[in-house]
Amino acid sequence: MKIYPLLTILLAISLFGLLFFQLFLNSDAQGFNQKSLAPFKSKLLNGDSFTSEELKNDSLSLLNVWATWCVGCRLEHSYLMELEKKGISIIGINYKDDKEKAFKWLDQFGDPYIKNIFDDQGEVGFMLGVSGAPETFLIKNGDSIVMHHVGVLDKKVWKNKFAPLIKK
Amino acid sequence: MIPELGNFLLIFSMINSLLLISIAFIYPPKDKRFFLSASLVTFLAIFLSFIALEISFLTDDFSVLYVATNSNPNLPIYYKFAALWGGHEGSLLLFLLILAGWILVFVLFNEDQKYSSAFMNIVLFALLAFTVFLSNPFERLLPISSLSGSDLNPLLQDFAFTIHPPMLYMGYAGLVIPFGIAMNFLLNQEKVKQLEPIRSWSVVSWSFLTLGISLGSWWAYYELGWGGWWFWDPVENSALVPWLLCTALIHSSIATNARQIFINWTLALTILSLAGSLLGMFLVRSGIITSVHSFALDPDRGIFLLLICFVIVILGFSLFFLKSDRRGLKTDMGIYSKEFMFFINNAFLVTLSAIVLLGTIYPIIYEIFSGGDQITVGAPYFNLVTVPFALILLFFQAIGPLTKWGGNKIDNLNSIGIIIISSIVLSYLVSYLFFSFSFYEFVGNAIVLMLIQSLGFLAFKSFHSQRKINFSMIAGHLGLAILTFGITISSLNSVEKEFVLQKNESVLLGSSKITLEDTQSVQEDNYYGDRVTFSFQEEDRILKLYPERRFYPASRMETTEAGIYPSVYKDVYISLGQKIGENAWAAKVQIKPLVRFIWLGAIIMFLAGLLVRTKFKFK
Numbered sequence: 001m002k003i004y005p006l007l008t009i010l011l012a013i014s015l016f017g018l019l020f021f022q023l024f025l026n027s028d029a030q031g032f033n034q035k036s037l038a039p040f041k042s043k044l045l046n047g048d049s050f051t052s053e054e055l056k057n058d059s060l061s062l063l064n065v066w067a068t069w070c071v072g073c074r075l076e077h078s079y080l081m082e083l084e085k086k087g088i089s090i091i092g093i094n095y096k097d098d099k100e101k102a103f104k105w106l107d108q109f110g111d112p113y114i115k116n117i118f119d120d121q122g123e124v125g126f127m128l129g130v131s132g133a134p135e136t137f138l139i140k141n142g143d144s145i146v147m148h149h150v151g152v153l154d155k156k157v158w159k160n161k162f163a164p165l166i167k168k
Numbered sequence: 169m170i171p172e173l174g175n176f177l178l179i180f181s182m183i184n185s186l187l188l189i190s191i192a193f194i195y196p197p198k199d200k201r202f203f204l205s206a207s208l209v210t211f212l213a214i215f216l217s218f219i220a221l222e223i224s225f226l227t228d229d230f231s232v233l234y235v236a237t238n239s240n241p242n243l244p245i246y247y248k249f250a251a252l253w254g255g256h257e258g259s260l261l262l263f264l265l266i267l268a269g270w271i272l273v274f275v276l277f278n279e280d281q282k283y284s285s286a287f288m289n290i291v292l293f294a295l296l297a298f299t300v301f302l303s304n305p306f307e308r309l310l311p312i313s314s315l316s317g318s319d320l321n322p323l324l325q326d327f328a329f330t331i332h333p334p335m336l337y338m339g340y341a342g343l344v345i346p347f348g349i350a351m352n353f354l355l356n357q358e359k360v361k362q363l364e365p366i367r368s369w370s371v372v373s374w375s376f377l378t379l380g381i382s383l384g385s386w387w388a389y390y391e392l393g394w395g396g397w398w399f400w401d402p403v404e405n406s407a408l409v410p411w412l413l414c415t416a417l418i419h420s421s422i423a424t425n426a427r428q429i430f431i432n433w434t435l436a437l438t439i440l441s442l443a444g445s446l447l448g449m450f451l452v453r454s455g456i457i458t459s460v461h462s463f464a465l466d467p468d469r470g471i472f473l474l475l476i477c478f479v480i481v482i483l484g485f486s487l488f489f490l491k492s493d494r495r496g497l498k499t500d501m502g503i504y505s506k507e508f509m510f511f512i513n514n515a516f517l518v519t520l521s522a523i524v525l526l527g528t529i530y531p532i533i534y535e536i537f538s539g540g541d542q543i544t545v546g547a548p549y550f551n552l553v554t555v556p557f558a559l560i561l562l563f564f565q566a567i568g569p570l571t572k573w574g575g576n577k578i579d580n581l582n583s584i585g586i587i588i589i590s591s592i593v594l595s596y597l598v599s600y601l602f603f604s605f606s607f608y609e610f611v612g613n614a615i616v617l618m619l620i621q622s623l624g625f626l627a628f629k630s631f632h633s634q635r636k637i638n639f640s641m642i643a644g645h646l647g648l649a650i651l652t653f654g655i656t657i658s659s660l661n662s663v664e665k666e667f668v669l670q671k672n673e674s675v676l677l678g679s680s681k682i683t684l685e686d687t688q689s690v691q692e693d694n695y696y697g698d699r700v701t702f703s704f705q706e707e708d709r710i711l712k713l714y715p716e717r718r719f720y721p722a723s724r725m726e727t728t729e730a731g732i733y734p735s736v737y738k739d740v741y742i743s744l745g746q747k748i749g750e751n752a753w754a755a756k757v758q759i760k761p762l763v764r765f766i767w768l769g770a771i772i773m774f775l776a777g778l779l780v781r782t783k784f785k786f787k
Contacts, residue, residue, distance in 0.1 A: 005489035012485070015529075016478045022456055022532045023470045069722065071237045074309065 035145045042124050045094055045102060045116040055091075056142030060166060062090045063137040064113070064153070065125060067097040068105045070133040076152045077109050083158070084112035092116040095125050095133050138165055171232050174220025175306040178261075181213035181268070182296040185289045192286035200275070203285050207275045210292070211268040218252075218265050221305055225252050233309040234258060238320055240722045242693045250330035251320040256453055256469075257305035259333055264299060266334070267292050267341040274345050278365055284352035288344050290483075291442070294476045302469050322695065322720040322727045328387040336380025336407060340445040342373030343410060343438075346417065350438040351484065354491040360428050366438065367421040368780050371640075374414045375777025381407050382770030393728040393743035395664070395758045397766055400550040405528040406448030412521035413441035416514045423510045427573055429501075432492050433514065439484035444521065446477040456532060502576035509568035516561040523553050559611060562652060565645065566618035569626050583625055591617035612656030619649040640779040647772030654765025664758040671751040677759070680706040682742075687751050695720045700753055702731060704740050715744045715755065739763050 039052045055061050064080065066073040080090060092113035094102045097120060106116075119125055128137060131150065138147035149161055188206040191197065221234075225248050230236040238255045239248055253259040271288045278284070299305070323329075346366045353362045384404065389397045398404065417437040424434045450456075454470025501507035527545045534543050566587070570580045595614035599605045623642050630637040667675045669684040676682075686701040697718035704711040715731030733740040738761040745754030 005485070008485050008489070009482070012478070012481050016474060016481075018533055018536060019450070019456065019474055019529070020471070022536055023454065023474070071233070071309070074236075075233070 034140075035148075037139055037143050037145050038127055040124055040127050042117050042119060045092075045099065045118045050115065050117055052142060054142075055139055058089075059141060061139045061142070062088060062162075063093055063128070063139060064090050065093045065095045065128075065130050065133045065135040065137075067095045067133045068101040069097065072152045073134045074109075076134055076154060077112070079154050079158070080112040081110050089114045093119050093124055093128075093130075095119050095130065096122045136162075138162060170220050170223050171229070171306040171308065174217040174224075175300075175304065177213045177217040177220065178296065178304075178306070179300055181210045181217070182293060182300055184210045184213065185293040185296060189286050189289050189293060192283060192289075196282055200279065203275045207268070207272045207285060210289075211265075211272045214261075214265050214268045214296075218261055221252055221258060221261060222249065225249065231308055232305075233307045234305040236309050240320065240694065242722065243320060243325070244693065247320055247325050247330070253333045254320045254324050257299070257303045257307075259337075260295070260299050260303055261305055262334060263337045263341060264292070264295055266337045267295070267344060270338075270341050270345055274348070274369070282352055283355050284348040286348075287351040288348035291344050291347070291446075291476075291480065294479070298469075298472050298476065302472055322718070322725045323391055325694070325720075326387060326391055328383050328391075332380060332383040332387060335376050335383060339373045339375070339377030339380050339414075340410065340449070342369060342376060343414060343442045343445050345369040345373070346421075346438040347442040347480075347484065350435045351487060354435065354487045357491070357493065360424065360431060363421065363431070363434060364425050366434065367418065367425055370414055370417045370421060370438075370441075371777050371780040374411070374418055375774045375780075377407065377411045377414060378770055378777065379774040381411060382767050382774075385770075386767050389763075390730050390732055391727075393730050395662075395730070395741050395743065395756075395760065397658075397763065400527075400545075400547045402528050403448075403452050405524050405550075406444075406451045409521045409525050409528075410441050410444035410448060412517050412524070413437060413444050416517035416521075417441050419510050419513045419517075423507060427507065429507060430510070430514075432488075435488055435492060436485075437514075437518075439481065439488065440518075443477060443481045443484070444525075446473070446480060447525075450474050450477055451528070502574075504571060505575045506568065506571045506573045509564060509571050512564050513561070513568065516557055516564075520554060520557050520561070523557070524550065527553070555608075559615060562615045562619065562648075565648070566615065566622045569622055569641075569645070580625075587618055587621045587625065591615075591621060606660060609656060609660050612652065612660075616649050616653045616656065619645065619652070623649070640776050640781075643776035643779070644773050647769045647774075647776055649769070650765050650772060651769025654762050654767075654769060658760050658763040658766065662758060662760045662763075664756060666745075666754070666756045668748055668752060668754045677757055680704060680759075682757055684751075684753065684755075685712075687753070690716065690718075694722065698744075698747065700731075700744060700755070702742050702755070702757075704733065704742075704757075711740060713740060713742045715742045717744050717747070734764060736764060737761060 037052065037055075041049065041051045044050050062083075066077075084090060090113050092115070094116055097118075099118065099120070102116075102118075106113075117124055122130070128145070129148070134152060136147075136149045136153045137145055140146045146165055147161055149157060151157075153162075184206060188203070188210070191202070197203070221232075223229075224232045224235050225239055226245070228235070228239065228241050228248075230239075234255060234257050238258065239251045243251065251258075253262045267288075271285060271292065274288070275285050346369050349363065349366050349369070381404070384407070385397045388399065389395070417434065420430045420434045420437055423430045450470060450473040454473060456470060501511065527549055530545050531543055535541065567584060570584055591614045594617050595610055599609045599613055623646055627637060627642055629635075663677065665675070665677045667682075669675060669682075671684055671687065674681050674683040681704075683703045683705070684700060685703050688699050688701075690697055690699045695718045697716055699714055699716045702713045702715070704713060711733045713731035713733055716729040718727050718729060719725070720727070728744050730741055730743040732742075738759055741758040741760060743756050745756065747753055
């Protein structure tokens with residue numbers, strides 16, 4: 001008769017154990033499949049033109065999709081500023097946004113970007129597979145996407161998803 | 169100021185709830201008034217905190233992070249009000265409000281208090297702590313920015329959505345009450361009579377779960393533009409599992425009340441159904457499974473929710489195994505007795521819920537053991553494994569009501585025989601004459617006919633012998649029969665066609681002619697888009713349909729609004745695809761016979777459940 005309690009507890013522990021395990025697995029940097037980056041051309045917020053060839057100058061570049069209409073972008077902005085202070089260069093993609101509002105935003109909250117692609121029609125975003133903002137990409141050698149994070153970029157996400165790849 | 173007040177009240181209610189638990193266990197008060205006042209204070213504090221968040225929403229206070237991410241100044245005021253439960257934190261607050269409300273109602277109407285409300289408060293306290301520390305809706309976004317707010321997800325800007333979560337939460341939260349009653353019984357076992365309220369409470373939860381799930385299904389039907397009413401989506405499944413377990417609990421507790429049998433089974437089911445509803449909450453809110461519903465992805469939240477669920481299960485089952493009276497495990501029952509019918513009912517319902525749960529979490533298990541490969545378990549698996557079980561269950565549902573407690577020969581043998589034979593013959597004729605004959609169609613219709621005849625027979629017998637008639641039970645089962653009929657006919661007889669049309673061009677579907685008559689643009693405060701007018705000509709009748717594609721600028725999202733012509737017999741359903749050129753659209757038309765019966769049946773089930781305490785007598 002002692003078998004039922006044991007079985008029930010075992011079943012509960014294994015079920016919950018699996019779910020716990022999966023939660024930790026989920027927060028890991030592994031498991032992202034590298035994708036190739038198709039070459040693209042666009043313009044910058046300041047009016048200059050931009051091609052993805054420029055990304056090839058660096059072994060790693062960080063692309064951050066943002067917009068003034070997006071609350072999550074406001075949230076991660078202070079962390080982006082922190083990253084900039086650490087010397088990490090970030091290329092912004094101002095996504096489906098208004099030029100004036102974008103400049104006002106950068107004036108008000110600070111500008112963490114070395115360059116800002118002006119993607120008002122969302123073409124660059126479409127090509128990258130952006131579904132909204134904020135999203136952040138890590139590009140290797142200007143031709144492959146090694147990380148694509150959907151959502152707010154904060155210290156924890158950086159430590160889990162980006163830092164391990166950058167150290168490599 | 170108001171958000172801080174709301175936050176303070178939430179913390180206050182958390183402490184109050186903890187106090188109630190401590191006092192109830194350390195120095196159990198004899199007086200019911202203690203529980204009544206403590207529960208009332210907790211409820212009022214949560215209610216005022218809810219009001220505080222509503223004020224932030226209605227006044228567009230975008231310095232509150234949660235308001236900024238879920239509302240927009242251009243949103244109609246009704247949706248601003250409902251946007252409170254459009255995201256993770258606010259919907260949790262709504263859940264807490266409902267849970268505290270149910271506990272208050274329980275304390276008001278039940279005499280036997282000792283530990284029951286303390287156990288309910290354990291769940292309430294855990295979720296309050298989760299809200300205050302990990303999902304606080306009152307968090308500020310400072311310094312105040314120039315933001316005009318994000319938006320309520322456009323898919324959720326819809327009437328059915330605004331009442332879907334509250335109804336569902338009424339059901340989920342209601343499952344805490346039977347749990348509390350069962351735990352109280354285990355701790356101070358006096359008499360089985362203590363378990364009696366479980367029946368009514370589980371029926372009430374079940375009613376709201378039924379309504380909540382069917383509202384969700386109705387919403388998905390017209391809002392997602394796929395024309396389906398059930399997708400076996402992980403979130404739908406995590407509502408279906410507690411529903412199935414709660415259905416089992418209702419029947420088990422009826423047997424417990426009537427014959428003092430299945431006592432342990434009833435107790436175990438109260439734990440399981442609460443665990444099912446908490447596990448569902450975890451699956452939806454942790455981001456472990458991706459789905460149309462998914463909230464913000466945050467593993468920390470998931471871990472906390474999983475812990476709550478784990479602690480409740482371990483606590484419940486520890487008490488169960490330590491304290492439950494094992495003599496009740498064996499029940500003598502003849503194969504023709506009502507006891508046996510309830511046994512079948514429970515065995516099948518619990519198996520069904522296990523099958524659904526397994527299918528839902530299987531992708532997670534697979535991912536772990538395959539080293540990161542991902543699969544999805546879709547409708548074919550679920551349909552294949554659930555439909556046969558459901559059909560057998562429904563068959564017994566038709567027989568069960570005609571059996572007697574402790575019966576050892578088939579009562580009503582002649583009637584059962586007549587019902588089965590006439591159903592088979594009738595179903596054969598109906599399926600053959602009106603629909604394209606198929607095996608499932610025949611079986612489905614036969615079972616529906618059996619159900620209806622058996623319920624009619626039962627009502628007739630009560631009428632004839634001047635006994636009280638259990639209206640709630642008959643109507644509830646009848647609702648299920650209607651729902652089953654709707655599912656059978658609409659799943660097996662729908663037709664659909666995809667096409668591309670220019671203005672004034674037509675396409676044929678069977679003998680009906682579909683014409684694209686006009687295209688125009690629409691503009692509202694919170695969206696703009698295209699509306700296309702189609703005419704649907706069938707014999708002499710011409711119907712007009714107006715499907716739309718909308719763009720919501722605040723959240724940069726595009727949605728499709730299906731054009732639906734509803735009627736009792738069939739729905740004509742057109743959803744727009746892409747705009748192909750000037751005045752040309754890709755679209756899909758579907759004709760769905762009797763699809764309305766699905767929701768009609770569900771509404772009857774809901775109303776029947778609310779009448780649980782009433783019995784009528786024919787004079």
